[in-house]
Amino acid sequence: MPFGIDLPGRVNNIRLTKSDCLHPLFEAVVNSIQEIGEVNRKSKAKITGRITVRIDRSNLQKIIEENGLPVNSRPIQGFTVEDDGIGFTEENFRSFQRSDTTRKVKKGGKGVGRFLWLKAFNMVHIESVFSEKGAWFRRSFDFACTDDGIENHKLEPTGIKTRNTVIKLDGLKTPYRDVCPKTSRAISKQIIEHCMPFFVIGACPQIVVHDPDDGSEIDLGEMFDSDIKISETSKAFGINGRLFRITHLLTRSSEEAEHRLHFCAHQRSVKSEALKPRIPNLHKGLLASEQMGPIYYTGLVIGDYLDERVSTERTRFDITDDIFSTSPDVVQWKELTQNCVGLVKEFLSPYLAPIQKKKMEQIEALVRERSPQYRTLLKHRPAVLEDIPPDLDDDQLDLKLYEQYIYYESQLRTQATSLLEENEQGYEEVRKHFGMFIEEWNEQGISKLAQYVVHRKATLEIFTRRLKLRGQKHYALEDAIHKLIFPMRKTSDEIPYDSMNLWLIDERLAYHSYLASDKRLDQLENCSIEGEDRPDLLIFNSPFAFSDDDDNEEYNSIVIIEFKRPMRNDYKPTPDEEGNEDAKKNPISQVQRYIDKIRNGKAIDREGRHINVCANVRFYVYIVCDITPSLRQIAVEATCLKRRTSEVSLSISLTIMPMSK
Numbered sequence: 001m002p003f004g005i006d007l008p009g010r011v012n013n014i015r016l017t018k019s020d021c022l023h024p025l026f027e028a029v030v031n032s033i034q035e036i037g038e039v040n041r042k043s044k045a046k047i048t049g050r051i052t053v054r055i056d057r058s059n060l061q062k063i064i065e066e067n068g069l070p071v072n073s074r075p076i077q078g079f080t081v082e083d084d085g086i087g088f089t090e091e092n093f094r095s096f097q098r099s100d101t102t103r104k105v106k107k108g109g110k111g112v113g114r115f116l117w118l119k120a121f122n123m124v125h126i127e128s129v130f131s132e133k134g135a136w137f138r139r140s141f142d143f144a145c146t147d148d149g150i151e152n153h154k155l156e157p158t159g160i161k162t163r164n165t166v167i168k169l170d171g172l173k174t175p176y177r178d179v180c181p182k183t184s185r186a187i188s189k190q191i192i193e194h195c196m197p198f199f200v201i202g203a204c205p206q207i208v209v210h211d212p213d214d215g216s217e218i219d220l221g222e223m224f225d226s227d228i229k230i231s232e233t234s235k236a237f238g239i240n241g242r243l244f245r246i247t248h249l250l251t252r253s254s255e256e257a258e259h260r261l262h263f264c265a266h267q268r269s270v271k272s273e274a275l276k277p278r279i280p281n282l283h284k285g286l287l288a289s290e291q292m293g294p295i296y297y298t299g300l301v302i303g304d305y306l307d308e309r310v311s312t313e314r315t316r317f318d319i320t321d322d323i324f325s326t327s328p329d330v331v332q333w334k335e336l337t338q339n340c341v342g343l344v345k346e347f348l349s350p351y352l353a354p355i356q357k358k359k360m361e362q363i364e365a366l367v368r369e370r371s372p373q374y375r376t377l378l379k380h381r382p383a384v385l386e387d388i389p390p391d392l393d394d395d396q397l398d399l400k401l402y403e404q405y406i407y408y409e410s411q412l413r414t415q416a417t418s419l420l421e422e423n424e425q426g427y428e429e430v431r432k433h434f435g436m437f438i439e440e441w442n443e444q445g446i447s448k449l450a451q452y453v454v455h456r457k458a459t460l461e462i463f464t465r466r467l468k469l470r471g472q473k474h475y476a477l478e479d480a481i482h483k484l485i486f487p488m489r490k491t492s493d494e495i496p497y498d499s500m501n502l503w504l505i506d507e508r509l510a511y512h513s514y515l516a517s518d519k520r521l522d523q524l525e526n527c528s529i530e531g532e533d534r535p536d537l538l539i540f541n542s543p544f545a546f547s548d549d550d551d552n553e554e555y556n557s558i559v560i561i562e563f564k565r566p567m568r569n570d571y572k573p574t575p576d577e578e579g580n581e582d583a584k585k586n587p588i589s590q591v592q593r594y595i596d597k598i599r600n601g602k603a604i605d606r607e608g609r610h611i612n613v614c615a616n617v618r619f620y621v622y623i624v625c626d627i628t629p630s631l632r633q634i635a636v637e638a639t640c641l642k643r644r645t646s647e648v649s650l651s652i653s654l655t656i657m658p659m660s661k
Contacts, residue, residue: 005099006147007118007145007146007147007148007149008145008146008147010099010115011115011118011119011145014115014116014119015315016116016119016120016176016315017315018175018176018178018179019179020315021120021172021176021177021179021180022180022181022187022190022191022194023116023120023194023315024116024117024119024120024121024169025053025079025081025169025187025191026191026194026195026268027113027114027116027117028079028081028117028167028169029051029053029081029191029194029195029207030113030194030195030268031113031167032051032081032083032085032165032167033051033195033198033203033204033205034085035083035085035086035087035092035165036048036049036051036083036084036085036086036205037085037203037205038085038086039084039085039086039163048205049083049084049085049205049206050083050084050205050206050207050208051081051082051083051205051206051207051208052080052081052082052083052207052208052210053079053080053081053187053191053207053208053209053210054079054080054081054082054210054211054212055076055079055184055187055209055210055211055212055213056076056077056078056079056080056168056170057074057075057076057077057211057213058074058075058076058077059077074182074213075172075177075180075182076172076177076180076182077170077171077172077177078121078168078169078170078171078172079168079169080166080167080168080169081166081167081169082164082165082166082167083164083165083205084162084163084164084165085163085165086130086163087128087129087130087131087139087163087164087165088126088128088130088139088165089130089132090132093139096114097149097150099115114143117143117169118143118144118145120169120172120173120176121169121170121171121172121173122144122170122171122173123142123143123144123170123171124142124143124144124167124168124169124170125140125141125142125143125167125168125170126139126140126141126142126143126165126166126167126168127139127140127164127165127166128140128164128165128166129158129160129162129163129164129165130163130165131161131163135157136157136158136159136160136161137155137156137157137158138154138155138156138157138158138160139153139154139155140152140153140154141153141154184209184210184211184214184216184218185218187209188209188218188220188223189223189228191207191209191220192220192223192224192228193260193262193269193272193298194268194269195207195267195268195269196249196262196264196269196298196300197264197267197268197269197300197302198267199220199221199224199229200232200247200249200300201267203267204220204221206219206221207219207220207221208220227252228251228252229249229250229251230249230250230251230252230295231248231249231250232247232248232249232250233247233248233347234246234247234248235248235343235347237339237343239331239335239336239339240329240330240331241329242303242304242305242329242331243303243304244301244302244303244305244306244336244339245301245302245303246299246300246301246340246343246344247299247300247301247302248297248299248343248344248347249297249298249299249300250295250296250297250298251295251296251297251298252294252295252296258274258275258276258296259274259275259276259279259282259296259297259298260272260273260274260275260297260298260299261273261275261298261299261301261337261340261341261344262298262299262300262301263301263306263317263336264300264301264302264306265302265306265307265309265310265317266307266310267302269300270306270310270311270315270316270317271315271316271317273337275297275299275341275344278337278341279341279344279345279348279352280386280387280388280389280390281352281355281356281359281386281389281390282297282348282352282355283355283390283391297344297347297348299340299343299344301336301340305331317333319331319332319333319336320332320333321333321334321335355390356386356390358390359385359388359390360385362394362397363378363385363388363397363401364378366394366397366398366401367401370394370398371398371401373405374401374402374405376408377401377404377405377408380408381404381408384404384407384408385404387404388400388401388404481563481566481624482517482518482536482537482563484501484504485500485501485502485504485505485537485563486500486501486502486515486517486537487517488517488518489517489518489519490517491514491515491516491517491519492512492514492515492516493514505561505622505624506622509539509559512539512540512541512559513540513541514539514540515537515538515539515540516535516537516538517536517537518534518535518536518537519534519535519538520532520533520534521533521534521535521594521597521598524538533590533593533594533597535560535561535562535591535594536561536562536563537559537560537561538558538559538560538561538594539558539559539560539561540558541557541558541559557617557618557619557620558598558617558618558619558620559619559620559621559622560591560594560595560619560620560621560622561621561622561623561624562587562590562591562621562622562623562624562625563624563625564587564623564624564625564626564631565625566625566626567626567628568625568626568628568631569628569629569630569631570630571586571587571628571630571631571634572586572630586631586634587623587625587631588623588634588635591621591623595619595621598619599617
């Protein structure tokens with residue numbers, strides 16, 4: 001008896017992601033719930049009946065298990081779902097053979113759930129004992145992805161007078177088998193989550209999950225009541241005239257537990273979303289009490305609108321965020337989720353408040369002791385702090401505060417532009433807005449100053465540490481000092497301004513035209529100078545005048561900075577006529593050599609224009625070093641230089657300036 005469609009093509013068009021690998025099993029379980037419900041409806045009895053879900057594991061793997069591998073490591077081959085529902089009567093069987101049947105439309109049936117079986121499994125075998133017109137029959141057949149679909153169909157009378165239907169899903173396909181949960185407890189939990197509305201409203205028969213390999217049997221109703229459910233509260237709400245209801249469930253911890261919001265259709269979970277990204281203050285588990293332990297939140301959202309918009313596969317909703325829709329009763333997905341998240345926050349407020357308080361105490365301590373620049377956020381933008389997750393360490397928290405601070409700065413700049421363009425409002429209104437704005441603007445300036453001071457303090461602390469003795473009475477190399485003030489082998493075109501610490505030497509050095517750090521003279525971008533010497537820092541200040549020839553311009557000044565190892569005391573005097581190579585290493589000899597080469601060289605700017613480096617160009621030399629006896633003697637004898645010496649605030653460096661020939 002063939003199917004009335006191209007069954008392989010229909011199955012091929014069904015969407016089933018690997019993450020939804022248990023949905024075919026869910027379909028079988030829900031079908032059993034509905035068929036048992038049909039028996040109870042006809043008898044007008046309370047919900048009775050039993051559903052048994054058996055886990056079928058690979059026999060091939062059983063040999064491996066006997067050699068020491070645990071039972072739960074073996075792949076799942078399939079599932080068997082057995083129930084005592086109404087069974088495959090003639091009406092149900094004819095409906096089964098029709099694609100997209102509407103027989104169960106009032107129960108949310110789409111008529112395509114059985115196609116999910118063939119999407120994930122190679123074969124489905126069905127046996128059903130049922131009663132019809134006072135007689136008892138046994139029907140059996142295979143459901144396969146063939147042109148006919150129904151194979152090996154048999155219908156015969158039977159002496160068995162007990163309803164029983166067995167659906168065996170066999171041969172779980174590789175893509176789904178690889179990601180399928182392995183333990184009976186994990187599978188049971190997912191069945192409960194999918195069928196949660198049935199458990200919540202008390203419309204669920206007894207369901208047990210049996211794993212023959214280890215003999216375990218889990219009663220899902222008992223698991224829900226004793227191991228999962230703690231409390232339950234419902235609240236109705238409306239959006240654009242459409243009514244919804246959200247049920248708040250608090251559940252105990254379980255495998256892979258997390259806070260989730262389930263959107264349901266026809267008493268089944270269709271789409272779920274993690275709440276942690278939407279409610280940052282949610283812990284991994286909310287601590288109810290020492291006796292209760294960690295608990296988790298589960299929200300169930302139902303409504304006719306969701307029933308109407310569920311997809312045929314029941315794996316998604318046909319609800320979008322169509323901003324161009326003009327229909328008054330259209331509910332956008334973003335609008336629905338925002339309403340639900342707001343209700344969840346309201347419900348969880350007794351649990352979230354202590355977490356928020358602890359987080360704010362940590363933020364306030366960090367701002368007070370380490371990062372005062374964020375103080376304006378506490379006063380003017382406290383709401384954004386709610387989006388910062390709890391339980392961060394101070395470094396992670398500082399990064400999150402920085403992100404919010406940058407956004408706050410951009411908002412202030414936008415607000416400043418808007419105020420300048422306000423022409424329509426009256427004087428009093430503008431004055432009021434301006435007064436509120438200028439308060440925030442000024443406080444932001446103070447915040448930046450605080451950040452500036454903190455940055456300098458931290459930099460000086462690092463600088464001081466690098467000047468101290470290290471292991472085996474060694475001092476840091478000059479490179480350690482150099483890198484702190486400006487990165488080596490770089491130019492000012494490559495390094496952002498806030499990565500330079502030139503202020504440690506002189507505030508004015510930050511304002512320059514071009515800076516080269518530890519670059520060979522013959523490799524500078526704006527000069528053509530012979531020599532392989534590498535000044536530690538070479539700074540060209542901005543041109544201040546043009547000569548009569550428009551192709552020539554003169555630099556205001558050139559700055560040379562040399563770093564020496566702390567407490568170095570082996571400098572040799574200036575070379576005599578016979579020459580002394582070691583003497584060339586003393587800083588005064590070095591800078592004299594640099595100056596001579598620069599003045600004798602041919603300077604060219606980055607546009608190819610000649611630059612005058614003449615006698616009028618001033619050279620400023622900074623030698624950052626300890627004033628040891630050998631260096632002091634060399635400085636005194638260096639009469640060829642006009643000099644002025646002074647010990648800077650840290651009393652660790654010698655500055656020779658100004659210097660010219």
